[in-house]
Amino acid sequence: MMEPSTHLRDKYALVGAGHSRLGKVPGVSAQGLLEEAMLNALDDAGLKTQNVDGLICRGPDEIYTFHQVMGERLGIDASFSTTLTNGGASQVMGVALAAMAIDAGMASCVLVGYGRDNWSRVHANKENHMRGSGRPQQMYGMEFGPEFGYYGAIAAHGFGAQRHMHDYGTTREQFGAISVAFRNHALNNPDAVMKKPLTMENYLAGRMIVEPFGLFDCSLQTDGAGAVVVTSAERAKDLRQKPVLIKGFGTGNNISGWFNGNNMTHTGAIQSGKTAYAMAGVGPENIDYAQIYDCFTYMVLVQLEDYGFCRKGEGGEFVASGALGLNGAMPTNTSGGQLSEAHVEGMLQVVEGVRQLQGIYGPERQVPNAEIGLVSGHGGNTVCESTLILGAI
Amino acid sequence: MSDDYAKAIPIPGPESLPFWEGAKNHQLMLQKCSDCAHHWFPPSTVCTGCGSRNIEWVASSGKGKVFSFVIFHKLYHKGWDGEIPYAVAIVELEEGARMLSNVIGIPVEEVKCDLSVEVVFEDATSELTLPKFKPV
Numbered sequence: 001m002m003e004p005s006t007h008l009r010d011k012y013a014l015v016g017a018g019h020s021r022l023g024k025v026p027g028v029s030a031q032g033l034l035e036e037a038m039l040n041a042l043d044d045a046g047l048k049t050q051n052v053d054g055l056i057c058r059g060p061d062e063i064y065t066f067h068q069v070m071g072e073r074l075g076i077d078a079s080f081s082t083t084l085t086n087g088g089a090s091q092v093m094g095v096a097l098a099a100m101a102i103d104a105g106m107a108s109c110v111l112v113g114y115g116r117d118n119w120s121r122v123h124a125n126k127e128n129h130m131r132g133s134g135r136p137q138q139m140y141g142m143e144f145g146p147e148f149g150y151y152g153a154i155a156a157h158g159f160g161a162q163r164h165m166h167d168y169g170t171t172r173e174q175f176g177a178i179s180v181a182f183r184n185h186a187l188n189n190p191d192a193v194m195k196k197p198l199t200m201e202n203y204l205a206g207r208m209i210v211e212p213f214g215l216f217d218c219s220l221q222t223d224g225a226g227a228v229v230v231t232s233a234e235r236a237k238d239l240r241q242k243p244v245l246i247k248g249f250g251t252g253n254n255i256s257g258w259f260n261g262n263n264m265t266h267t268g269a270i271q272s273g274k275t276a277y278a279m280a281g282v283g284p285e286n287i288d289y290a291q292i293y294d295c296f297t298y299m300v301l302v303q304l305e306d307y308g309f310c311r312k313g314e315g316g317e318f319v320a321s322g323a324l325g326l327n328g329a330m331p332t333n334t335s336g337g338q339l340s341e342a343h344v345e346g347m348l349q350v351v352e353g354v355r356q357l358q359g360i361y362g363p364e365r366q367v368p369n370a371e372i373g374l375v376s377g378h379g380g381n382t383v384c385e386s387t388l389i390l391g392a393i
Numbered sequence: 394m395s396d397d398y399a400k401a402i403p404i405p406g407p408e409s410l411p412f413w414e415g416a417k418n419h420q421l422m423l424q425k426c427s428d429c430a431h432h433w434f435p436p437s438t439v440c441t442g443c444g445s446r447n448i449e450w451v452a453s454s455g456k457g458k459v460f461s462f463v464i465f466h467k468l469y470h471k472g473w474d475g476e477i478p479y480a481v482a483i484v485e486l487e488e489g490a491r492m493l494s495n496v497i498g499i500p501v502e503e504v505k506c507d508l509s510v511e512v513v514f515e516d517a518t519s520e521l522t523l524p525k526f527k528p529v
């Protein structure tokens with residue numbers, strides 16, 4: 001069996017975090033948005049592109065060797081560089097890979113980021129998005145899906161939500177508690193796309209998209225990018241910001257399939273969390289806040305269970321108890337998340353995870369006495385998970 | 394059966410051809426391991442239970458239960474115009490393999506997890522038959 005390593009604990013640090021403009025940002029490519037985020041992250045750290053010798057990134061998945069495109073645009077040669085293709089699990093994994101690369105002597109200062117221009121793509125090409133051209137949910141290529149009218153990540157995740165409701169009595173109102181909690185967080189984030197309050201009545205009145213998910217169970221369609229800078233904890237002492245330590249990380253990949261066994265109700269977060277907790281030498285009881293990948297409401301609920309913040313099957317009661325608020329049992333997605341801030345496939349969760357420990361916020365957004373936080377990435381088409389545990393110095 | 398079929402036509406991978414040929418003959422074909430008797434889907438060249446290469450195609454009983462399902466209220470493809478809402482389900486067959494399809498023949502409100510279903514064959518075009526499921 002695998003033995004989680006502990007020698008990386010507290011050895012590397014996040015020294016800068018930044019994001020681009022978020023929401024509707026016409027006239028800028030995903031690459032341009034990522035440059036904006038990367039320069040903001042470097043500014044935050046007090047570093048320049050010349051200090052960077054590692055570049056780990058992800059952009060629109062159809063761009064071949066995206067890191068090469070970014071290196072050319074930024075004028076960076078890197079001793080370590082790659083593009084990740086693990087969907088929404090890539091971004092947290094990028095931070096873990098940066099620490100591993102530095103530890104292996106492959107680089108000393110790694111820039112990690114992700115950018116997307118999904119709102120602009122859809123709206124610049126509106127005809128393509130109109131009735132009659134759905135993107136197949138390509139679980140198996142071009143068969144065993146589209147011919148049965150199976151389209152979109154929403155349906156794949158919906159299967160999990162439906163089975164969880166069946167097995168544990170989880171309700172749509174409980175999913176709604178997640179949407180409402182994250183909207184409340186977003187109202188304290190001036191950069192968040194969603195500006196209006198959301199009530200449970202609003203949630204329940206949202207039109208059904210793919211049942212059991214309605215409009216407010218779904219993350220936003222936005223442009224945006226985020227980036228962070230990773231270097232050694234030793235070097236971090238001389239930089240501009242209070243360093244945020246990487247205490248542990250993990251990954252878990254139920255790539256035998258979302259439909260296999262009980263994978264859709266017991267996700268890759270179980271393995272990923274176990275590894276990350278062991279590396280960090282902490283457990284769920286030590287975590288002060290969580291930034292959880294929220295493509296759909298259900299994924300928050302099930303990950304909170306799988307990270308051990310409540311028992312399996314009790315996620316519904318947990319989220320409905322007010323746990324996700326700033327003063328709740330587990331303040332979660334304190335920037336508003338992908339449901340209400342902007343959808344940058346988990347990269348903004350990393351950025352917010354860092355900022356909470358930099359301690360830069362006022363009382364309306366700062367988790368009181370935050371010392372240890374958990375950030376999750378989920379994706380790769382439902383079954384890939386990555387986890388980061390961060391600590392204040 | 395019609396030539397102006399408007400829904401997506403599957404593009405089979407080479408390992409899937411026996412499944413689609415079987416469907417044309419109104420048989421639901423699955424792969425079975427000759428060593429450990431495990432059944433699985435979608436098709437591959439190796440037993441997903443034990444890793445054996447000693448595998449064969451067999452006909453399923455076509456009986457199973459809905460493991461999970463979703464109801465499409467939004468139109469994602471013009472071929473489904475007029476059929477909203479429709480149910481897409483993961484069916485767990487008696488043999489243990491799970492398969493994505495549609496549950497038909499009942500109002501979508503009556504589709505539930507663990508509902509007992511059996512296969513019915515829908516001849517979509519002269520070249521394509523889709524295995525779907527209806528309540529027993």
Ligand SMILES: [Zn+2]
Pocket residue numbers: 426427428429430431440441442443444445
């Ligand atoms: Zn076998």
